[in-house]
Amino acid sequence: MAEDLTILKEATKEEKYQSLLPQIEGLIYGETNLVANLANIAAALKEGMDFFWVGFYLVDSEDELVLGPFQGPVACTRIRKGKGVCGSSWDQNKTLIVPNVDEFPGHIACASASKSEIVLPIIKNDKIIGVLDVDSDKLNDFDDMDHQYLKKILDLLP
Template sequence: MAEDLVITKDASKESQYQSIIPQIEALLYGETDFVANMANVAAALKEQFGWFWVGFYLVKQDELVLGPFQGPVACTRIKKGKGVCGTSWAQAKTIIVPDVEEFPGHIACASASKSEIVLPLVVNDEVIGVLDVDSEMLNTFDETDLIYLEQVIAVLLNR
């Protein structure tokens, strides 16, 4: 596939996801390198939605280590159970944070981040990493994001 995306900004959030997910599938089609695929997923999501930060952390021994991302520099390592990412890993569940200032133990990698969604990457019942998305606005993420970002992760993990 050509590395061009058709970005639809003047549509509902649901319509934007419905447009970008097939494009992500096509972008990843035939590519087996996980790092390359994470990089393209982060870029496609950032380009479509314009979020402040989109990226992956991967489990390496007893911590999450920064993987491919789009946005400003980020925390490099996060302990299990710490911050939103570490909590998502420890609980193996998606966490939506409407206001990061209200999340106990939030790790402020960037002071501009106001809301966040973190989804675990689960393979064979084991969390291998997380998808972390941050917004500069409060209350950005909801059930729609959870549903469609889970679909994005399924596309990524089924390569």
């Protein structure tokens, strides 16, 4: 049975990440099902960091991502490789931090309230299997700290 997360509402961003890391590790420890782990990670990040939207897009074919577990408003179901922030992160195999999504060429507006975004590729066995997508309803809300901690969380995946 899962336990409630310890949420540090008044903590700094770094303190929140530091608190969430061991909690997420505990949530996914011993679980080998990818969808179950992604679902718990999305819920933990949404609750713990108070993100506007957090979720995963998984590689469905050689040129398309499909929506996976997420928390937040309804999302786009499919994204082509190289399109939008998620498809571009996948295509370029790198983390993208977008301070203002309205200024990103070809941004796919799944939710009009989304203002900034960070997307990290998920790599397993030297192959991208999907991306972690986090949106904020504030401009310029993501930085290298988010990148470092979100990467550590993805590295916990079995």
